[in-house]
Amino acid sequence: MTTQSASRNIVWRAIGIVVLLALAIALPFVLKSNYYLGIAHQALIFIILASGYDVLLGFTGLLSFGHIGLFAIGAYTSAIMVTSTGAPFMVGIMAAAVLTGLIGFLISIPALRIKGHSLTLLTLALGEVIRLVIRSMEWLTSGSHGISNIPRPEILGFSFRQAVPLYYLLLAFAVLTILFVWRLRSSRFGRAFNAIRDSEIGADVSGVNISAMKMLAFAISAVLAGIAGGLYAHTVRFISPEFFSLGLTIILLAMVLIGGRGTIIGPVIGAALLITLPEALRFVKEYYLLAFGVAIWMCVLLLPDGLAGLGKRLFKRARTST
Amino acid sequence: MSTVLKVAGVTKIFGGLTALDSVSFELEKGKVLGLVGPNGSGKSTLLNVLSGVYRPEDGSVTLHDRNVTGLAPYLITTQGMARTFQNLQLFQGLSVGDNVLVGRTCRMSSTLVGSIFGSSFSRKEEREAKEQARSLLSLVGLDRFINEPPSMLSYGQRRLLEIARALASSPSVLMLDEPCAGLSQGEADELAAFIRTVSAQGTSVIVIEHNMRFIMGLVDHIVALNFGRKIAEGDPRSIRENEDVIAAYLGRKKRHAEN
Ligand SMILES: Nc1ncnc2c1ncn2[C@@H]1O[C@H](COP(=O)(O)OP(=O)(O)OP(=O)(O)O)[C@@H](O)[C@H]1O
Numbered sequence A: 001m002t003t004q005s006a007s008r009n010i011v012w013r014a015i016g017i018v019v020l021l022a023l024a025i026a027l028p029f030v031l032k033s034n035y036y037l038g039i040a041h042q043a044l045i046f047i048i049l050a051s052g053y054d055v056l057l058g059f060t061g062l063l064s065f066g067h068i069g070l071f072a073i074g075a076y077t078s079a080i081m082v083t084s085t086g087a088p089f090m091v092g093i094m095a096a097a098v099l100t101g102l103i104g105f106l107i108s109i110p111a112l113r114i115k116g117h118s119l120t121l122l123t124l125a126l127g128e129v130i131r132l133v134i135r136s137m138e139w140l141t142s143g144s145h146g147i148s149n150i151p152r153p154e155i156l157g158f159s160f161r162q163a164v165p166l167y168y169l170l171l172a173f174a175v176l177t178i179l180f181v182w183r184l185r186s187s188r189f190g191r192a193f194n195a196i197r198d199s200e201i202g203a204d205v206s207g208v209n210i211s212a213m214k215m216l217a218f219a220i221s222a223v224l225a226g227i228a229g230g231l232y233a234h235t236v237r238f239i240s241p242e243f244f245s246l247g248l249t250i251i252l253l254a255m256v257l258i259g260g261r262g263t264i265i266g267p268v269i270g271a272a273l274l275i276t277l278p279e280a281l282r283f284v285k286e287y288y289l290l291a292f293g294v295a296i297w298m299c300v301l302l303l304p305d306g307l308a309g310l311g312k313r314l315f316k317r318a319r320t321s322t
Numbered sequence B: 001m002s003t004v005l006k007v008a009g010v011t012k013i014f015g016g017l018t019a020l021d022s023v024s025f026e027l028e029k030g031k032v033l034g035l036v037g038p039n040g041s042g043k044s045t046l047l048n049v050l051s052g053v054y055r056p057e058d059g060s061v062t063l064h065d066r067n068v069t070g071l072a073p074y075l076i077t078t079q080g081m082a083r084t085f086q087n088l089q090l091f092q093g094l095s096v097g098d099n100v101l102v103g104r105t106c107r108m109s110s111t112l113v114g115s116i117f118g119s120s121f122s123r124k125e126e127r128e129a130k131e132q133a134r135s136l137l138s139l140v141g142l143d144r145f146i147n148e149p150p151s152m153l154s155y156g157q158r159r160l161l162e163i164a165r166a167l168a169s170s171p172s173v174l175m176l177d178e179p180c181a182g183l184s185q186g187e188a189d190e191l192a193a194f195i196r197t198v199s200a201q202g203t204s205v206i207v208i209e210h211n212m213r214f215i216m217g218l219v220d221h222i223v224a225l226n227f228g229r230k231i232a233e234g235d236p237r238s239i240r241e242n243e244d245v246i247a248a249y250l251g252r253k254k255r256h257a258e259n
């Protein structure tokens, strides 16, 4: 690639980002009903969750099925902090981030020794254990009844109770997450994650501390899951263990795979698509999970780098044919 | 001349097979050492022990008077020994330039927070790493591929990329496992010239190669292995005339012919 066409690519990318951001800012003016804004809230939360998950899956090549467990811990931590101790919203979110980060770090310790399918099974079990523990610790989590009446966010006296301000708060969190992940990828840490994914032995002899980098990837994605969980609790205002099921894990995986793992934009597209699609496809509701299964399967077969990769190829073809 | 690397009595056993049997040699600063021997004689295994991929059952590896035996590969690279692989181990999902930058990781120290927020230290470190990567790539003639994936490169170019990645950690010992495999004679000659400039700048080189013309024209010193044992050591001419070495190669050939 010549430097000229590389810099033209950057211009195109910048235009794309500005357009997307403008659309996101303008959305509440189009979506007047609280119902649709509620879907947009969910999409933004899952953009944060999926972007963090991709640090593990797409960047570092580690497949974890326990990620929704961390999301749940984040949601419960912030909900309990705020409802029972009256802590401010931001304190709840920070507690969620710290606790999930710590747990993500602890998970990574066995993950250093165990590889491939065994690691995936271990994380699968972990996600389920977290859900069962939440259900059985009734004194803290009120078990399967769930926690209700979780207050909407409030920062320094400014309330985000209404759907539109809440939308912008979540958008701010999502944009910060995307910026973070983008900066991360072009840093020495992001390169090391990618190197581990592509060749562990190659990374090792190139001087990458594999254990430290895997721990870091686990911790970063866990922190983002915790933040997303906290935001989720204060957005929907009711959480119960049933929501954080294995089914949701599959949906999260689908978001990243369909959008395109290892790309910054992929999880964003995937999350936005998979949250809004069920609404658009309400008439096939019963077959929704089936459609998901087929979509994941097709993506793995036909689009190894997801929609983001497909877009990139189409863009390249359009550019070279002109 | 100062000794950079000292290998003493290194033994490596796989199950019942003694792949390395008490191998010893020394390497001086800026010298090129050739490691030769028939297929399966233990050359790659020796490189794997030196680079920390395998832990030896016995013996020691000393780099700059520091015992590095059994250290993890990334620590050995940090201490100053870098290598390439007989079967390439490139990062297919990273650009050619980023492949080289990964090789610099152990010389970089910016923190996560510094990298995310673009502290002046991390920006300077990143800029210097990129300059170094670009100049390494232009040394091996790959700078025009800097933004391309490694899959765009020919097999020979991929070998050069791996060498550039290894050099990015500014090693004092560079270890190359069959760098000429897949190269034309012309490319091999260019590579030999390149290795000579690297060693002239003070980097010691260990090179495994079957291409005898390449070895004889390049190296200062040869260690010959057979069945994991050092059977000869000396300058290229003495090795070429060494009867044990000739017998080792012929013996293998004869057995191959009989099979
Ligand atoms: N990981 C391993 N496990 C078991 N045996 C091994 C292992 N690695 C190498 N060996 C054996 O050790 C011996 C030496 O192998 P090595 O790869 O070091 O040979 P080499 O000299 O590099 O040969 P070539 O010229 O074919 O690359 C061989 O008999 C090989 O089968």
Ligand SMILES: [Mg+2]
Binding pocket: B043, B044, B045, B086, B177
């Ligand atoms: Mg070999």
